[in-house]
Amino acid sequence: MKHAFIDRFASLESPIHGLTPSLKIRLTFLALVLLLFGIPILTIPHIWHGLLLYAGLILLAALISRVPFPFLLTRSALVLPFSVLIVVVNYFSGNFSFPQMIETVCKSLLSIFTLLLLSSTTPFHEILKQLSRWRAPKLFIIILSFMYRYFFLLAGEIEALERAVHMRHSSVSGWKRILVYTNMISMLLVRSYERAENVYQAMQMRGFTGDFR
Amino acid sequence: MHIPDGFLNTPVTLATGGISAVALAYSLKRVNETIKPEQIPLMGLMASFVFMIQLFSFPIGVGTSIHLTGALLISILLGPMVGFLIMTVSLLALALLFQHGGLLSLGANILNMAGVGCFIGYGIYRLIPSQRSSLIIAGLLSGIASAVLCSFELALSGMLDLSSAFKTMLLIYGLTGLIEGVITLFILEFLRKVKPELVEGPG
Numbered sequence: 001m002k003h004a005f006i007d008r009f010a011s012l013e014s015p016i017h018g019l020t021p022s023l024k025i026r027l028t029f030l031a032l033v034l035l036l037f038g039i040p041i042l043t044i045p046h047i048w049h050g051l052l053l054y055a056g057l058i059l060l061a062a063l064i065s066r067v068p069f070p071f072l073l074t075r076s077a078l079v080l081p082f083s084v085l086i087v088v089v090n091y092f093s094g095n096f097s098f099p100q101m102i103e104t105v106c107k108s109l110l111s112i113f114t115l116l117l118l119s120s121t122t123p124f125h126e127i128l129k130q131l132s133r134w135r136a137p138k139l140f141i142i143i144l145s146f147m148y149r150y151f152f153l154l155a156g157e158i159e160a161l162e163r164a165v166h167m168r169h170s171s172v173s174g175w176k177r178i179l180v181y182t183n184m185i186s187m188l189l190v191r192s193y194e195r196a197e198n199v200y201q202a203m204q205m206r207g208f209t210g211d212f213r
Numbered sequence: 214m215h216i217p218d219g220f221l222n223t224p225v226t227l228a229t230g231g232i233s234a235v236a237l238a239y240s241l242k243r244v245n246e247t248i249k250p251e252q253i254p255l256m257g258l259m260a261s262f263v264f265m266i267q268l269f270s271f272p273i274g275v276g277t278s279i280h281l282t283g284a285l286l287i288s289i290l291l292g293p294m295v296g297f298l299i300m301t302v303s304l305l306a307l308a309l310l311f312q313h314g315g316l317l318s319l320g321a322n323i324l325n326m327a328g329v330g331c332f333i334g335y336g337i338y339r340l341i342p343s344q345r346s347s348l349i350i351a352g353l354l355s356g357i358a359s360a361v362l363c364s365f366e367l368a369l370s371g372m373l374d375l376s377s378a379f380k381t382m383l384l385i386y387g388l389t390g391l392i393e394g395v396i397t398l399f400i401l402e403f404l405r406k407v408k409p410e411l412v413e414g415p416g
Contacts, residue, residue, distance in 0.1 A: 007310060032317055037223050075312060079217045086220065086372060093374040104372075108219035112312045115218070119309050127309070137241050139248070143302045146257020147264060154258075154265050182396050185266055185281070186403035192262045193411055196255040203254065210250025 009067045009120040016065035016117075021126040022133070028118040031058070032111055051106055058114055067120045076113045083108040124148050150195070157191055158184075214363065214386075215307070215322050218315025222370040229366060230320030233301070236328060240297045252291075256299055259287055263303040268311065279389055284330020285338065285351060286397045290411060293335045300327030321366050329358045348401070349394040356390015357383060 010017075016024075031054075039050035062072055083105050090096040096104070119127075125148065132141045161184045221229070263283040270280035283303075288296030301323050307313040314322045334355030341347035360382045367373035373382075404412050 029316070032218060032315075036219055036317060037226075078312060082214070082217055083219070086367070089378055090372065090374065093377040095371075095374045104219060108217050108315075111218035111315055111317075115309070115316055116312055119312075124310065137245075139241055139245055140237075140298075140302065142253060143256050143260055143298065144306065146254055147260035147302060147306060150258050150261040151264065154261050158265060158269060178392075178396065179399065182399040183403060185396075186400045186407070188265065189262060189286075189400065190404070190408050190411070192258040193255070193408065196258040197251070199254040199258070200251045208250065210253075 007119055007122075007124050009071065010123040012066055012121075014064060014066045014121070016061060016121045019121075021122050021130040024118055024122050025127065025130060028114060031114050035107060035111055035114065047103060051103070051110070055106075055110060058110065058117065062113070062117055065117065065121050067117070072113060072116055072120070075116050076109055079108050079112045080105070150192075153195070154188065154192065157188055161187060214325075215304075215314030216318045216325070216363065216366070217312075218317050220370060220372050221318050221321055221366060225366050225370050226317050226320065229324050230317075233320040233323040233328070236297065237301055237323070240294045240301075243294045244298055252295070256291075256295060259291065260299045260302045260306070263287060263299060264306055267303065267307060267313065279392060281393050281396060282326045282330050284327055285334045285348070285355065285393060286400060288331045288335040289338065289397070289401065293331045296335070297327050297331040300331060321363075325359050325362050325366075329355050329362065333358050344401070345398060348398045349391065352390045352392070352394015352397065353387055354390070356386045356388070356393065359390065360386030 035054055039054060040047060042050065062069070087096060087101040087104050091098070091101050125145065128141055128145055128148070131144075132138070165180055165184060266281050266283050268280070282300070284296060284300050287299050290296075291299070304314065304322055304327060305319060308316055308319050308322070334351045337354050338347050338351040341350060363386070364373055364375060364379050364382045368375045401412055
């Protein structure tokens with residue numbers, strides 16, 4: 001079972017990890033607004049200079065944070081299928097010029113890189129703590145923290161289900177495969193539901209009365 | 214399809230963000246009024262469940278794979294307001310932790326997936342009495358509604374030429390929606406056999 005598959009680099013130590021979550025969330029938001037809406041307007045004749053400067057700064061931040069580069073790059077590359085598809089469609093319908101194509105792909109890569117840097121230098125529970133300090137609705141934060149708490153267990157359940165399917169149905173293909181997948185999802189749903197019941201009973205035993213406000 | 218950052222312009226970002234924020238505030242208010250204590254851990258686990266099924270895509274042949282959004286399923290099991298809340302929470306986590314969709318385009322993604330699935334899809338599901346056909350039609354129509362919304366958001370941002378790409382979008386999304394409807398039907402049939410008390414919820 002892979003335990004820390006989500007924000008596994010968030011607990012490293014570096015000057016970037018040491019910044020307060022509040023500052024990092026604000027900076028990320030500001031950086032994204034600047035990248036997506038600011039740079040294209042402010043640096044209009046030389047958008048490339050703006051983008052290069054941004055890329056330089058964010059790469060520097062990534063270097064300081066000591067989050068492994070291969071991880072950052074492969075994760076950022078996940079956006080490529082979508083962005084390449086969109087720009088290629090636009091290119092062939094005559095909507096985009098070649099430089100526009102490259103610019104759009106670069107912008108989507110850089111923005112995902114920025115977001116990735118936030119989530120791999122700030123533990124998720126710190127982000128939640130900060131959000132609740134900013135008076136985000138209680139119920140919202142509670143659902144988010146429950147969700148985060150149970151990712152790891154559900155990932156384990158999925159792994160077990162996949163192994164079971166693999167052992168019994170490895171040769172199944174086509175439509176039957178969808179049926180198998182459906183049963184897997186349903187089973188996961190049933191197990192999540194039963195776990196929620198158990199969790200609630202445990203919470204009740206510890207004195208939870210339903211008052212979370 | 215989760216729209217990443219970098220594909221929507223300022224007005225579209227602000228408009229979709231605004232609509233989603235209002236919808237979220239409304240659903241939070243409604244859920245806060247009616248929530249039962251035992252639903253709190255359930256909502257968290259269901260959010261986790263939605264997160265998981267959005268990550269685990271399955272191959273449908275010819276090199277493509279799809280995944281469910283889960284919006285229709287969750288709305289049927291727990292009601293559309295709770296469903297919308299859960300979907301929003303999962304989409305936020307998917308954007309922050311797995312970079313599925315961007316942070317500034319989150320509003321658009323909430324609208325396209327949570328809004329359409331939980332309100333339009335569920336609404337259609339309730340309109341038609343026979344469960345089999347209603348699920349399939351609800352899936353298909355919410356797929357088409359997602360396609361329309363997504364294409365218009367991209368087109369208004371100058372990222373899509375409607376005349377050439379709209380039909381393809383409709384086809385892909387319609388098909389995905391149809392598959393979602395069929396799979397949701399299968400899941401509900403399975404639940405009826407294994408854990409009937411789950412299906413007889415508020416839906």
